[in-house]
Amino acid sequence: xxxxxxxxxxxxxxxxxxxxxxxxxxxxxxxxxxxxxxxxxxxxxxxxxxxxxxxxxxxxxxxxxxxxxxxxxxxxxxxxxxxxxxxxxxxxxxxxxxxxxxxxxxxxxxxxxxxxxxxxxxxxxxxxxxxxxxxxxxxxxxxxxxxxxxxxxxxxxxxxxxxxxxxxxxxxxxxxxxxxxxxxxxxxxxxxxxxxxxxxxxxxxxxxxxxxxxxxxxxxxxxxxxxxxxxxxxxxxxxxxxxxxxxxxxxxxxxxxxxxxxxxxxxxxxxxxxxxxxxxxxxxxxxxxxxxxxxxxxxxxxxxxxxxxxxxxxxxxxxxxxxxxxxxxxxxxxxxxxxxxxxxxxxxxxxxxxxxxxxxxxxxxxxxxxxxxxxxxxxxxxxxxxxxxxxxxxxxxxxxxxxxxxxxxxxxxxxxxxxxxxxxxxxxxxxxxxxxxxxxxxxxxxxxxxxxxxxxxxxxxxxxxxxxxxxxxxxxxxxxxxxxxxxxxxxxxxxxx
Numbered sequence: 001x002x003x004x005x006x007x008x009x010x011x012x013x014x015x016x017x018x019x020x021x022x023x024x025x026x027x028x029x030x031x032x033x034x035x036x037x038x039x040x041x042x043x044x045x046x047x048x049x050x051x052x053x054x055x056x057x058x059x060x061x062x063x064x065x066x067x068x069x070x071x072x073x074x075x076x077x078x079x080x081x082x083x084x085x086x087x088x089x090x091x092x093x094x095x096x097x098x099x100x101x102x103x104x105x106x107x108x109x110x111x112x113x114x115x116x117x118x119x120x121x122x123x124x125x126x127x128x129x130x131x132x133x134x135x136x137x138x139x140x141x142x143x144x145x146x147x148x149x150x151x152x153x154x155x156x157x158x159x160x161x162x163x164x165x166x167x168x169x170x171x172x173x174x175x176x177x178x179x180x181x182x183x184x185x186x187x188x189x190x191x192x193x194x195x196x197x198x199x200x201x202x203x204x205x206x207x208x209x210x211x212x213x214x215x216x217x218x219x220x221x222x223x224x225x226x227x228x229x230x231x232x233x234x235x236x237x238x239x240x241x242x243x244x245x246x247x248x249x250x251x252x253x254x255x256x257x258x259x260x261x262x263x264x265x266x267x268x269x270x271x272x273x274x275x276x277x278x279x280x281x282x283x284x285x286x287x288x289x290x291x292x293x294x295x296x297x298x299x300x301x302x303x304x305x306x307x308x309x310x311x312x313x314x315x316x317x318x319x320x321x322x323x324x325x326x327x328x329x330x331x332x333x334x335x336x337x338x339x340x341x342x343x344x345x346x347x348x349x350x351x352x353x354x355x356x357x358x359x360x361x362x363x364x365x366x367x368x369x370x371x372x373x374x375x376x377x378x379x380x381x382x383x384x385x386x387x388x389x390x391x392x393x394x395x396x397x398x399x400x401x402x403x404x405x406x407x408x409x410x411x412x413x414x415x416x417x418x419x420x421x422x423x424x425x426x427x428x429x430x431x432x433x434x435x436x437x438x439x440x441x442x443x444x445x446x447x448x449x450x451x452x453x454x455x456x457x458x459x460x461x462x463x464x465x466x467x468x469x470x471x472x473x474x475x476x477x478x479x480x481x482x483x484x485x486x487x488x489x490x491x492x493x494x495x496x497x
Contacts (some may be wrong), residue, residue: 246460399430
């Protein structure tokens with residue numbers, strides 16, 4: 001019989017009269033990995049923040065090991081053995097690994113911090129999660145995966161019974177994901193329960209024992225992972241059959257509109273050449289560090305090439321800045337929407353018109369009425385969920401934020417659209433909306449260059465795939481040549497002619 005370690009019963013939560021959790025129930029067994037699945041805005045983060053004491057529940061009951069508890073702060077949650085590894089890690093970069101592990105509970109003697117004792121104990125803890133580095137080293141020199149290991153070690157130092165992981169693989173390579181899953185399995189073997197939040201449904205089948213689905217702030221179902229399927233989980237999550245996940249449009253592909261010839265950037269890119277055609281989605285695959293984003297930044301004028309040439313409609317073009325790229329009807333949906341794509345504290349209206357703001361200037365002032373009309377048009381066209389274009393972008397879900405980034409560029413009516421990881425960190429329903437939009441754009445004769453780390457996405461949506469490795473092109477595959485193993489071999493340096 002499975003022992004229940006955590007129960008959340010009949011949880012309600014509202015913000016300013018808006019109900020975000022409605023009578024939600026959630027149960028975790030000892031030593032299991034329990035996934036939580038739901039579209040952006042389903043209530044996953046709110047539920048976990050209640051569990052961590054960041055938010056207070058309006059009503060409902062929390063039970064830990066059968067005892068009713070109230071959690072009023074994150075410190076109290078930690079002391080009870082509940083910890084959370086956030087998607088966006090927040091280490092103190094200039095403190096040592098040991099100081100980060102023992103942050104808030106430093107080992108002291110006669111009022112003095114015992115650094116050597118902390119370093120020794122921290123070493124024992126980080127070795128449990130497979131990290132072998134000196135604990136007096138600062139966090140600044142670690143990779144994202146290593147920082148995550150330190151966060152897990154910190155949670156273990158609090159004798160965690162329940163560990164929440166929020167999108168833990170978002171910034172990890174496949175090898176790092178495998179290492180993380182090994183750590184998770186080792187923890188569950190010792191009786192630690194893991195609550196695993198992800199948008200990557202495939203990961204649920206690799207690591208979870210059960211999965212709970214939330215939709216619009218309500219509990220929908222809890223499924224044994226061995227007794228369910230991807231399609232069933234998606235239908236539970238979105239409340240409808242989603243149909244084909246990658247809706248590839250049948251489009252007549254036209255002439256070459258964009259060419260890159262022998263493009264190099266010192267120590268980054270070497271002799272890159274490729275072509276993209278009207279009505280085509282050209283996929284770009286490669287491992288982290290292959291040079292995909294750096295190539296797109298160079299094409300868009302954010303980096304200076306050391307050699308090479310770019311042609312648009314056969315004419316050589318010198319793109320020295322994003323402004324030049326924009327004049328040549330190019331757009332660039334960047335990889336990190338929160339850092340380079342949006343002004344989070346500004347309203348949708350200002351974000352959507354950011355690239356084309358000069359169109360709305362009359363008599364040295366922005367015509368807010370016209371700006372609002374244009375914004376509302378794209379909010380409607382892209383199905384952005386908001387009550388008004390004056391809503392701050394930070395208050396939108398990840399999928400709706402990504403649609404705002406795309407709307408910003410579509411308002412400029414580009415012919416060549418670079419999309420760098422356009423569906424990262426968004427739910428399956430929002431992903432499908434973006435795939436449908438991509439299909440609509442290429443039917444209009446637009447050219448899309450799609451960079452994606454998700455192999456099914458790049459296989460499902462591309463007409464051709466260019467594979468990069470070490471800043472070089474390993475080859476370009478036509479759709480009838482697509483094979484996952486072949487692409488993986490190319491990503492590791494095999495050349496395909």
